[in-house]
Amino acid sequence: MKITVKQLVRGAFIAALYAALTIFLAPISYGSIQFRLSEVLTVLPFIMPEAVPGLTIGCLLANWLGGSTIFDIIFGTLATFVAALITSKTKKMWLAPLPAVISNGVIVGLVVTLMT
Numbered sequence: 001m002k003i004t005v006k007q008l009v010r011g012a013f014i015a016a017l018y019a020a021l022t023i024f025l026a027p028i029s030y031g032s033i034q035f036r037l038s039e040v041l042t043v044l045p046f047i048m049p050e051a052v053p054g055l056t057i058g059c060l061l062a063n064w065l066g067g068s069t070i071f072d073i074i075f076g077t078l079a080t081f082v083a084a085l086i087t088s089k090t091k092k093m094w095l096a097p098l099p100a101v102i103s104n105g106v107i108v109g110l111v112v113t114l115m116t
Contacts, residue, residue, distance in 0.1 A: 003050070011054035014041060018058025023066055030066050032116045034108070038062070042080070042100035045088035052084040071111050079107035 022039035028035045038058070044051035059080040063073040086099035 002109045007048075007050040010048060011050035011057075014044060014051050014054030015056075015058035015061065017041065017109060018055055019061040019065065020097040022058075022062035026066060029062070030068060031036040032112055034112070039100060039104070042087060045084045046090055050058055051089050051090050052081070055084045069115055070088055072108070075107050075111045080101045082107070 016043055018038045021041075022029045022036055025037055029038075041051070041058075042055060042097070045055070056077060060073065060077045063076050068076065080100075080103070083100040083103035087096050090099065114115050
């Protein structure tokens with residue numbers, strides 16, 4: 001698969017936007033109860049495949065720069081990657097939000113529960 005400059009820039013922009021929103025809203029983005037406004041971006045892989053690496057890198061940066069534990073950095077990023085990948089394969093638009101909800105609910109929920 002050949003990646004165009006436009007796709008690369010879009011992916012980088014999504015990564016930067018995810019990380020910036022998460023870090024800017026740090027008081028509600030981290031901890032045992034997390035509300036990440038940046039998670040609204042997780043439906044983007046439904047319409048643009050370059051959002052998959054963008055969201056994954058954005059989540060990795062947000063968790064790393066936000067001071068998360070190594071487990072949240074690894075498994076939180078994995079949860080976002082899995083959700084984005086499944087979303088990109090989803091055929092019905094109304095199902096696009098479900099992979100992120102399920103993946104984050106299970107994986108991040110388990111990590112937060114085990115780490116607190």
